[in-house]
Amino acid sequence: MLRITEITCEHQASPLAIATQHPRFSWILESDEKDTVQTAYRIQVRTSENQLIWDSGHVERRHTYDIVYEGTVLKSAERYTYQIQVWDDHGNTATSGIHRFETAYFQTSDWKACWIEPDPLPQLPENPLPKAQEIWNACLMAMMRGEQPRYYMDGDIWDTLPTEPYDPPVRFRRIFDLEEKPEYAKIFLTAHGIYSLSVNGQKVPGTLLMPGFTTYDRRLKYQAYDITDFLKTGTNALSVTVADGWYKGKIALGKGCEYGEVPGLLMQMEVWNPDGTRTQLCSDEAFTYSYDGPIRYADLFLGECVDARKDDGDPSEVSYRAEDWKPVIAAPGDRYNSEILTVQNAPEIEVYAEIPAKEILTTPKGETVVDFGQNMAGTIRVEISAKEGEEICFEHGETLDRDGNFTYAFTNTTRAQKDVCISVGRENEVFEPEFTYHGFRYVKVTGGENWKPEQFTAKAISSANPVIGSFQCSDEKLNQLQHNIYWSQRSNTIGTPTDCPTREKAGWTGDVVVYGATALYNQEMTTFFEDWLESIKKEQNEAGHVLNTVPLIKNYVQQTMAGSLGWGDVILTLPMQLYHLNGNKKALEENYDAMEKWMKAMQKAAYEVPGQLPFGMGMSEELEEKETEDRHKQNQHYLINTGFHFGDWLVPSVKNEAGFSDGPASSFLTMNVVDTALLAADADLLSEISEILGKPEKAEEYKNYAGRVREAFQEELCETDGTLKQEMQGNYILALKHHMVSKEMEEKFAERLAKMIMENENKPDTGFMSVAHILDVLCDHGYRELAWNVLMQNGCPGWIYEVEHGATTMWENWDAIRPDGQVDGCSFNHYAFGCVGDFLYRRVLGIQNAGIGYDKIRLEPGYDFPLEWAEGTYHCPHGEITIRWKKEKDGIRVSGNVPVNTEAVLVLPDGNEKKLRSGKFEIKDKSEI
Secondary structure (H helix, E strand, C coil): CEEEEEEEECCECCCCCECCCCCEEEEEEEECCCCCCEEEEEEEEEECCCCEEEECCCECCCCCCCEECCCCCCCCCCEEEEEEEEEECCCCEEECCCEEEEECCCCHHHCCCCCEECCCCCCCCCCHHHHHHHHHHHHHHHHHCCCCCCCCCHHHHHCCCCCCCCCCCEEEEEEEEECCCCCEEEEEEEEECEEEEEECCEECCCCCCECCCCCCCCCEEEEEEECHHHCCCEEEEEEEEEECHHHHCCCCCCCCCCCCCCCEEEEEEEEECCCCCEEEEECCCCCEEECCCCEEEEECCCEEEEEHHHCCCCCCCCCCCCCCCEECEECCCCCCCHHHEEECCCCCEEEEEEEECCEEEECCCCCEEEEEEEEEEEEEEEEECCCCCCEEEEEEECEECCCCCEECCCCCCCCCCEEEEECCCCCCEEECCCCCCEEEEEEEEECCCCCCHHHEEEEEEEECCCECEEEEECCHHHHHHHHHHHHHHHHCEECEECCCCCCCCCCEHHHHHHHHHHHHHHECCHHHHHHHHHHHHHHCCCCCCCCCECCCCCCCHHHCCCCCCCCCCHHHHHHHHHHHHHCCHHHHHHHHHHHHHHHHHHHHHHHCCCCCCHHHCCCCCCCCCCCCCCHHHHHHHHCCCCCCCCCCCCCCCCECCCCCECHHHHHHHHHHHHHHHHHHHHHHHHHHHHHHCCCHHHHHHHHHHHHHHHHHHHHHHECCCCCECCCCHHHHHHHHHCCCCCHHHHHHHHHHHHHHHHHCCCCCCCCHHHHCCHHHHHHHCCCHHHHHHHHHCCCCCCHHHHHHCCCCCCCCCCCCECCCCCECCCCCCCCHHHHHHHHHHHHHHCEEECCCCCCEEEECCCCCCCCCEEEEEEEECCEEEEEEEEEECCEEEEEEEECCCCEEEEECCCCCEEEECCEEEEEECCEEC
């Protein structure tokens, strides 16, 4: 029997608001017969009145992924249905049920609502951000003049500046009448701040931390909610609470109000009446507002303070008394740019796990600390038992110090992660912050008494990207490593990809460059990453630089002008991963211009020679070799030897004064070699992408450029004896990964790398850019046993070292906890070094993509690794790939499943290959069972 499953439009099951005239349809096939291939499909799309607006006809094609709609023009805020029929090579046919998709607003004129705001609360006379920018720009200009001014780090600048006030959220309210209960109703909503929506006493799901971290002055996302079941005949009420969020909160190092000083709301309700008519309800002067709710302040980084004594009921109840509420101010139509509004297609943020407290500790200092047993991003729910007016504080941290006391590096700062509850003194009182989130395993409680574990629940939050991968094996330490990788991924995919859920919550691009492949094994990330790529393009500056954090953290004033190789490369690497692993060619097409701008910017950066102005300032657009220059001077135009790039960030052998890994020092030490290799890799990748997109001249141009960079690399950075002038593990790894030297020299490089690793007791001495490749490079050059030893050794630095030291997520630094127990002030929930997860899936479990989007699959288990068994799954665009291999007394047994519509090859223990048909398989050595 042939079945059509997992049908999506724009990679969503039933999207409420798509903003494209060419939506993509995808599906997965299942069959009870082996060796099944789709031979044809047909898609029909109809309006809500059942009018046919597109019939693809009988299309003889195997493709089941991203079939583009080619019908008549879609209308704004409309509902459509579609149905899919398929045929296979066994003569079977299957027809899906009726599925739906709905559209967003295609034109800005579709918005009839206006922005509404409360009266402003007092803020600082001058926002501190312009002053911070002024201090840094003065320092930068002085350095460019050859002077030696006082050098400021970002933190040094911000320590001198005042903080904007912490304000209560604003609550908006509207009463409205409906003659009949609607046949259907939907709200489009966004805010300057983060919001929560309630209708008639019910909280509308899916609003957590919405609209997320967005570039409010360039790209503001709005969301859509089906509220049909919340409405009733007669009088209705709705309320929206808007907190500071990323709009006016104290982000990272900042002191607040970086996008604006006044929270705001934009809302438009579309109502389909039973008689077939349509009506709208828009945000306007009919709304009222109040600041006087129980939440006294809510900041994403500091925390939330709730005075339960001020709870005055639910404003979304019709019966709520709102006599003291004030009329809103309708913002003039030209105050905010409506052109930047775009609908959100990425998944909502959800609570994906609730974790009861493991135990309550009394530390050596006598403090009360709750241990949840798992590091995470999220908030807590606490059953409060206290006297009226008693203040209870909950401080969040990721680890204990070496003496067993609570520690958090940013206590008493704007990033304190400290929630406060002022009790009302009633039974069944619950404290549950809503407009903040923290990174934590431990919570220090100050106030209250006789606390019990059952009073505490942790709520782990993440974007609702479906989980599609799993890995397990006979070694429990590797299983814990996979667990740690997964939890760090969930903790750092909250609306946007972030580095950590504590001090920054920042979309550092370099982390995704190294971790993207692992992320796509663990979860289906298409819409999440497509959304982020749109933000990357909006933030790309006129010079072509992809900035280091997206959305840009404006208070990182040192990083607002230029990007770094290895970080900005995400505009190339991520779309290519989406294409190779998911078959998403659109990701290449839509980002190609941005890729070229980035490549040109980096070519300019390489062309600079020491002594020139940075960032290509004052430089001609023509980057050609000068015949009057000798070869050595010509080579300088193809090396990274000016400006600043992050290089191999956080090399563990490069220490700061406290004896921990030093990121900036690692950058200055490694960036010439590392980033020259990455420059060639970027050109290679853009050449390949150009070829895929039918741009052969561009492909040849970038291929030739990559070759010239390699010539300069080998002539200037290598010794004649087959070694690098600067010998570091990461330098050799990236030179080998990106083929920076001749084949003959590669063999010597690999031998030298292996020797360096063994001399370092099999420990990796790798930073962000090289760690993703160390194991593959060793395997590819015949050092598989050494690769395994690097993976499994338990010294510091090392993956198993973290596991044995109690890690439940990945650490930012290899030495976040040193062997002497000293704890660094870094993040303990940082997925970058978790990029080893990709190796576990590909090389140990053996699931590899041999085509585009896994239309061809290679199953090559790591039989030679010293494991008894390994098993796992990967839900590729065609369905579930499963494999289990186990060593038995009389041989190796391998079993699994190959999805419909794919081809697979299984590598047997003796190295021979066996072709597999779709369906289940089981093989003992060479014999099929």
